Structure formats: C-alpha cells, structure tokens
Amino acid sequence: VEYDKAFSFKRTDPKAAITSQERGILSEMASGYYATRKYDLAARTWATLIDPAKENNLADYMQIGRAFYNGENYKSADSVFSAIIKRTPDYLPAYVYTARTYSRMDPDTKLGLAKPKFEKVLIVAGNDSLKNVSEMMEALTYLGFLNMENGNYTLAKEYYNRMINLDPQNKENKIRGYNGLGSLESKAAGQEKTLEGKLGFLAKSAEAYERILAIDPANAYAKSNLSWVRDYQASVKKGINPNEIKGVVTNSAGQPLAFASVKIKDTAAETLTNARGEYKFEIPQGSEILVFSAKGYISQEVAITKSRVYNAKLAQ
Structure with a gap:
C-alpha cells in the first residue's frame, strides 16, 4: 500500500517546504525507481531531498551521483562528483567514481580519458595506501593496462610492480x-x-x-x-615460424575492420588488425579456436585447421 502511494504521489504545492511525510514518500519513490533500474528518476528524486544546510551529507550526494552513473548519465554523474570534490577535496570515493565515470565514457581506453582521474586517485589514496588498497589497485590496474596498450612498457611495468609490492601479504x-x-x-x-x-x-x-x-x-x-x-x-x-597464420577481417559489407581483435580462445595470445583489416599472427602449437571480435560487432569463432589463412566477416 505504501509502495503504491509513493508512485501515485503528487505534491500539491511544489514550492512549499517538504514535510516529513512527503520526505518519506519521496524516499520510497526514489528507492523504487532505483530497484527497477530507473536510475535517472531515482537520482532526480533523491536530489529533491537534499538539504544544502545539512552537514555530513556527502553520502546523500554520492547516492545521487552513483544513480546517474548506473543510468549511464555520465555528464550528470561527473557534475555531482565534481561538486563533492570541490566541497571536500580529500573525499576519496568521489575521486574513484569520477575516474570510473571517465573510464565508462572511453570503454576501449583509446582516448585515455580516465588517465588523469586515476592518477589523482593514486595521489589521494596514497595518503594511506594500506587502508585504501582496493582503490589503489583499481587505479594501478587501469594505468598499467592503458600504458601497455599504448606501448609505454616501462611505465606500465612500474604500475604492475607497484601492484605486486603494495601489500606483501x-x-x-x-x-x-x-x-x-x-x-x-x-x-x-x-x-x-x-x-x-x-x-x-x-x-x-x-x-x-x-x-x-x-x-x-x-x-x-x-x-x-x-x-x-x-x-x-x-x-x-x-x-x-611454423604456426604463423594470416588473414583479413571485414564487416558484412566487405569493408576492412581496423584494430579488430584476433585471439586464441582461452589464452593471452592476441593480435590486432592493421588499417586494412589485415593481420599476421604466430599461434602456439595445439591451438584450436580463433576468436575474431571488434567493438560494435558480433564475435566469431573459427576452428583452426591445417590452413594458414583465416578471413572473417563480422556482422553487427
């Protein structure tokens, strides 16, 4: 009954101060929205309950920011987390979610949007690295992978070694x-x-x-x-090099797919196609399955035979 009341609730005077009863109903509404994955509505409803004069309301703001984040409204999420950081410059959770937000906006790490954000996480979390091991590891993992993919092997090694030495136990x-x-x-x-x-x-x-x-x-x-x-x-x-294979990866229209992944299933053996969709790859003995994939396309698995040429046409 209370749940139904919450979703049918309409304020008679939007400009009037929120009563304790209305606050309870709005809170129920926001929780309901969140539970049903209507994250944007949840965030905006929780925002109406924010009391700027209240102290120690960082958790309330973080709740709103996380709802926007989960709803993939990254611009609004970033605005909320930025406001928290401006208000409380040493509040680590806001830095972490800011970095995650920028990582979500660049899922293939092609642009490195989250790089300065995770670097900042390392600085803030580093004030107590043992207490903040989880946050440190998240940042080090991202930065290690990003630098490895960009060919900055020396810097990538530094990040991976920091992961190893962060907590000896x-x-x-x-x-x-x-x-x-x-x-x-x-x-x-x-x-x-x-x-x-x-x-x-x-x-x-x-x-x-x-x-x-x-x-x-x-x-x-x-x-x-x-x-x-x-x-x-x-x-x-x-x-x-007895196990070298090669081929071309294209889309359904026959256009080459640059930077498509060609990987041996269930191993780390992987290469990427060039700008013409071509690849050349040394595969380990006993390899059985090739996996072709590209962002926005359906992955394709191909059995490895005695052939040394494997072309793939990926559908969207």
Missing part, C-alpha cells in the same frame, strides 16, 4: 600484478624483430607466470599462459 594483488607483467612481456615479444630479443621478453613473461604458480599452483590462467609462452619460446629457438 595480499596474494591476489600479487597475482594481478604478475599477470600484467606476463602479458606485457609477451606483447613486447610479439613486436620484437630479432629472435634473441623475442627470447629475452619471453623469458621474463614465463618468469611472471611461474611466480603466480608459486603463489597459487592451481591457477589455470597462469598455467595456460605459461604453456603458450613455452610453445612460443620453442618455436623461436628453432628459428622458424
């Missing part, structure tokens, strides 16, 4: 850091021209995955990636 964080290093070194190996250089990067990649297995011997992801690295090492040592 936290095994999960160490594993995340070593996974980042392993992926980074294998990515660098794929871009290296000389066989000797490839082997150097692959040795470091293997070491990172071995460190994970020393912490967690049953870690399936590390086992799979270590196996892939070792196959890669064996291929390089032979001085041959």
Whole structure:
C-alpha cells in the first residue's frame, strides 16, 4: 500500500517546504525507481531531498551521483562528483567514481580519458595506501593496462610492480600484478624483430607466470599462459615460424575492420588488425579456436585447421 502511494504521489504545492511525510514518500519513490533500474528518476528524486544546510551529507550526494552513473548519465554523474570534490577535496570515493565515470565514457581506453582521474586517485589514496588498497589497485590496474596498450612498457611495468609490492601479504594483488607483467612481456615479444630479443621478453613473461604458480599452483590462467609462452619460446629457438597464420577481417559489407581483435580462445595470445583489416599472427602449437571480435560487432569463432589463412566477416 505504501509502495503504491509513493508512485501515485503528487505534491500539491511544489514550492512549499517538504514535510516529513512527503520526505518519506519521496524516499520510497526514489528507492523504487532505483530497484527497477530507473536510475535517472531515482537520482532526480533523491536530489529533491537534499538539504544544502545539512552537514555530513556527502553520502546523500554520492547516492545521487552513483544513480546517474548506473543510468549511464555520465555528464550528470561527473557534475555531482565534481561538486563533492570541490566541497571536500580529500573525499576519496568521489575521486574513484569520477575516474570510473571517465573510464565508462572511453570503454576501449583509446582516448585515455580516465588517465588523469586515476592518477589523482593514486595521489589521494596514497595518503594511506594500506587502508585504501582496493582503490589503489583499481587505479594501478587501469594505468598499467592503458600504458601497455599504448606501448609505454616501462611505465606500465612500474604500475604492475607497484601492484605486486603494495601489500606483501595480499596474494591476489600479487597475482594481478604478475599477470600484467606476463602479458606485457609477451606483447613486447610479439613486436620484437630479432629472435634473441623475442627470447629475452619471453623469458621474463614465463618468469611472471611461474611466480603466480608459486603463489597459487592451481591457477589455470597462469598455467595456460605459461604453456603458450613455452610453445612460443620453442618455436623461436628453432628459428622458424611454423604456426604463423594470416588473414583479413571485414564487416558484412566487405569493408576492412581496423584494430579488430584476433585471439586464441582461452589464452593471452592476441593480435590486432592493421588499417586494412589485415593481420599476421604466430599461434602456439595445439591451438584450436580463433576468436575474431571488434567493438560494435558480433564475435566469431573459427576452428583452426591445417590452413594458414583465416578471413572473417563480422556482422553487427
């Protein structure tokens, strides 16, 4: 009954002060909107309940900002979090949600919109890094990945090593850091021209995955990636490349898709197409499935046979 009253509620005088009864009904309305994923309505209803004169109302403002964030109204979310930061410059949750908001606006991290925001999170959270381990790890993960994707390997390594050393007792964080290093070194190996250089990067990649297995011997992801690295090492040592495949990725109209992903299923082995949709890829022995994907397109899986040419046409 009270729930029905809330959704049928209309104020007789919008300019009048909100009574305690009306406040209760509006609060019920906002909670109902939120529960039914009408986030924008929830945020705007909660906003009517804000008392600017009230002290310690940061939680109320954060509630509004998170509702806008969950409703993908990122501009409004950013405005709310910015207002909180302006009012309370050391309030870490607002910095974290600001960074998340900008990350959502750049889901492929192509523009790096969240970079300065997560860098600020590191500064604010760093005032007590052990207390704020979760926030520190979120920022380090984003910044490590962003720099790795942009080819800034030295800086990416610094972030991944900070993850490893942040809390010596936290095994999960160490594993995340070593996974980042392993992926980074294998990515660098794929871009290296000389066989000797490839082997150097692959040795470091293997070491990172071995460190994970020393912490967690049953870690399936590390086992799979270590196996892939070792196959890669064996291929390089032979001085041959028997597992190189190539092809072109296009859309349904036959137009090339640049920066499409070509990946071996359930491994870290991956490459991207060039501006002409072309790719050339060294795959580990025993690979079974190729996964083609691109933002805005339906992923496609292709069984690996004796062929060395695999073209893909992705539908939207």
